[in-house]
Amino acid sequence: xxxxxxxxxxxxxxxxxxxxxxxxxxxxxxxxxxxxxxxxxxxxxxxxxxxxxxxxxxxxxxxxxxxxxxxxxxxxxxxxxxxxxxxxxxxxxxxxxxxxxxxxxxxxxxxxxxxxxxxxxxxxxxxxxxxxxxxxxxxxxxxxxxxxxxxxxxxxxxxxxxxxxxxxxxxxxxxxxxxxxxxxxxxxx
Amino acid sequence: xxxxxxxxxxxxxxxxxxxxxxxxxxxxxxxxxxxxxxxxxxxxxxxxxxxxxxxxxxx
Ligand SMILES: [Zn+2]
Numbered sequence: 673x674x675x676x677x678x679x680x681x682x683x684x685x686x687x688x689x690x691x692x693x694x695x696x697x698x699x700x701x702x703x704x705x706x707x708x709x710x711x712x713x714x715x716x717x718x719x720x721x722x723x724x725x726x727x728x729x730x731x732x733x734x735x736x737x738x739x740x741x742x743x744x745x746x747x748x749x750x751x752x753x754x755x756x757x758x759x760x761x762x763x764x765x766x767x768x769x770x771x772x773x774x775x776x777x778x779x780x781x782x783x784x785x786x787x788x789x790x791x792x793x794x795x796x797x798x799x800x801x802x803x804x805x806x807x808x809x810x811x812x813x814x815x816x817x818x819x820x821x822x823x824x825x826x827x828x829x830x831x832x833x834x835x836x837x838x839x840x841x842x843x844x845x846x847x848x849x850x851x852x853x854x855x856x857x858x859x860x861x
Numbered sequence: 862x863x864x865x866x867x868x869x870x871x872x873x874x875x876x877x878x879x880x881x882x883x884x885x886x887x888x889x890x891x892x893x894x895x896x897x898x899x900x901x902x903x904x905x906x907x908x909x910x911x912x913x914x915x916x917x918x919x920x
Contacts, residue, residue: 692915732917773864778897785907789914798911817912823877834877842873849904 673721681724682711682731689735695799696739696814698807706742710735736819743815747829768846779849782857794856801851805844812837813844863887868898872905 673681686707693703714731721727770776788794802810812830815821821829827837863871868891871884880888892899 695915729917736916769864769866773866775865775895775897778865778895779900779904781896781900782904782907785904789911795915798915813912817909818916820913820916838870838874838877841877842870845873845905845908846869848908849901852904852908 673718673723673727675718677724678714678718678721678727681727682714684724685728685731686711689731691799692732693735693739695802696818697742702742706735706738709738740815740819740821744829747831768850779853782853785857788856797852797856801848801855804851805847809840809844809847812840813848816841863891865891865895865898868892868895869901872898872902876905876909 689707689710690703693706694700697703697706710731713734714727717730721730768776802814804810805813812826815826815829816823823834823837823841827834830837832840868888871880871888874880875888892902
């Protein structure tokens with residue numbers, strides 16, 4: 673690729689990168705910084721790229737690492753929520769089950785979820801749901817499923833036990849399931 | 862018999878660790894009688910797939 677082509681490919685990606693970083697970091701300034709650093713790194717490694725798709729894969733993996741670094745920094749500086757004290761946020765989800773632990777309203781299968789993946793509007797809703805679940809749940813879900821960290825790493829980073837980590841992830845999934853049912857899949861039924 | 866609350870916990874943990882034989886059996890039996898938990902399992906799988914797609918955008 674010529675430097676101009678790389679430049680154009682990177683400029684193209686910038687909005688998507690920013691949105692991605694904002695979702696994880698919840699700070700405009702921190703998101704700008706992470707994207708800027710990833711783009712700078714891409715410029716200095718321009719000779720590695722064989723095409724627009726390789727630029728994209730590469731830059732996003734750099735961006736993910738920058739985001740993970742930033743999240744680690746926040747943990748180190750104590751600038752992070754108290755994950756160990758997450759139990760108090762579970763009340764609303766307990767309403768999902770009755771006293772005997774059965775579904776209060778059993779989930780219905782979603783109609784054609786695969787099709788949603790190709791619908792741009794679905795991703796807007798998905799991100800809104802990620803933003804809408806309690807931050808502790810959302811953050812840990814993103815570390816696990818979007819940034820791709822292993823559960824052990826997350827436990828270590830956040831100084832919580834594996835079982836606490838599982839509980840938080842589970843709460844996140846239940847919350848996201850509810851949100852998507854209400855805001856996306858429910859509408860079709 | 863496990864209830865739905867326990868079943869969904871196992872479904873979630875199945876994405877984090879290998880379930881024991883007893884846990885898998887309990888879940889299987891529960892699925893036989895519970896469409897809600899069967900739907901949840903597929904939905905949890907979908908959440909993972911969707912989140913991974915955000916994490917590795919297609920070129
Ligand atoms: Zn059930």
